[in-house]
Amino acid sequence: MSGIKHNTPEGAQTPRYRLNKTVALVGMMGAGKTAVGRAVAAKLGAPFLDSDAEIEAAANLSVPEIFTRDGEPFFRRRETEVIARLLSEERCILSTGGGAFLAEVNRDNIAAYGVAMWLDADLDLLWNRVRYKDSRPLLRTKDPKATLAALYHDRVPLYRLADLSVRCDARLSIDAMAERVIDKLLTRPDVLEKLDA
Ligand SMILES: Nc1ncnc2c1ncn2[C@@H]1O[C@H](COP(=O)(O)OP(=O)(O)OP(=O)(O)O)[C@@H](O)[C@H]1O
Ligand SMILES: O=C(O)C1=C[C@@H](O)[C@@H](O)[C@H](O)C1
Numbered sequence: 001m002s003g004i005k006h007n008t009p010e011g012a013q014t015p016r017y018r019l020n021k022t023v024a025l026v027g028m029m030g031a032g033k034t035a036v037g038r039a040v041a042a043k044l045g046a047p048f049l050d051s052d053a054e055i056e057a058a059a060n061l062s063v064p065e066i067f068t069r070d071g072e073p074f075f076r077r078r079e080t081e082v083i084a085r086l087l088s089e090e091r092c093i094l095s096t097g098g099g100a101f102l103a104e105v106n107r108d109n110i111a112a113y114g115v116a117m118w119l120d121a122d123l124d125l126l127w128n129r130v131r132y133k134d135s136r137p138l139l140r141t142k143d144p145k146a147t148l149a150a151l152y153h154d155r156v157p158l159y160r161l162a163d164l165s166v167r168c169d170a171r172l173s174i175d176a177m178a179e180r181v182i183d184k185l186l187t188r189p190d191v192l193e194k195l196d197a
């Protein structure tokens with residue numbers, strides 16, 4: 001496969017889990033799809049892939065640079081291509097960009113190869129995570145807090161279409177959130193199974 005693997009099962013102990021389907025993490029910017037997804041993959045001994053990182057690596061540009069140079073529609077086309085490619089490769093934990101699950105084609109592709117899990121975070125938590133960072137081009141507006149709120153209200157009905165969801169709790173560490181995600185995945189043996197020691 002050609003994707004950037006951030007975690008690999010190589011060198012791991014006897015596998016403790018069997019990942020039966022790719023898990024696509026979806027949700028708002030700042031929800032923790034990248035940070036928690038990486039931790040989940042490490043705990044499972046599964047590959048971790050991130051569609052934003054893949055797009056950046058292929059373009060040799062950051063996401064904000066791609067938005068500035070080529071525009072959002074170009075970025076969205078690349079996002080759809082990259083997600084389709086990553087889904088067709090090996091089973092993994094796939095962190096998507098915050099807007100990916102809005103497009104029906106991406107939702108259909110995720111459903112064809114795996115399941116979607118929504119990291120459901122409230123607006124206060126999201127704002128506290130994204131307010132000091134300039135890495136989200138959609139928030140480069142006069143009133144980024146209001147922009148985030150508008151995106152949130154538009155998007156939540158679509159994130160609700162995910163197969164599974166976990167509530168994000170600001171008091172939980174990345175590691176603890178990863179455990180919460182794994183516990184939820186284990187409710188679906190067609191997605192994740194715990195193997196006997
Ligand atoms: N449970 C957590 N506890 C503490 N910090 C967290 C937690 N989850 C995420 N973070 C931090 O919040 C920030 C945003 O997280 P992250 O980049 O993973 O969000 P994202 O959902 O991938 O956003 P985007 O859609 O923009 O890619 C990062 O600095 C990350 O380390
Ligand atoms: O919420 C969004 O639409 C985005 C989130 C990020 O992951 C990036 O994909 C990009 O900044 C757009």
Ligand SMILES: [Mg+2]
Nearest residue numbers: 033034052095
């Ligand atoms: Mg991310």
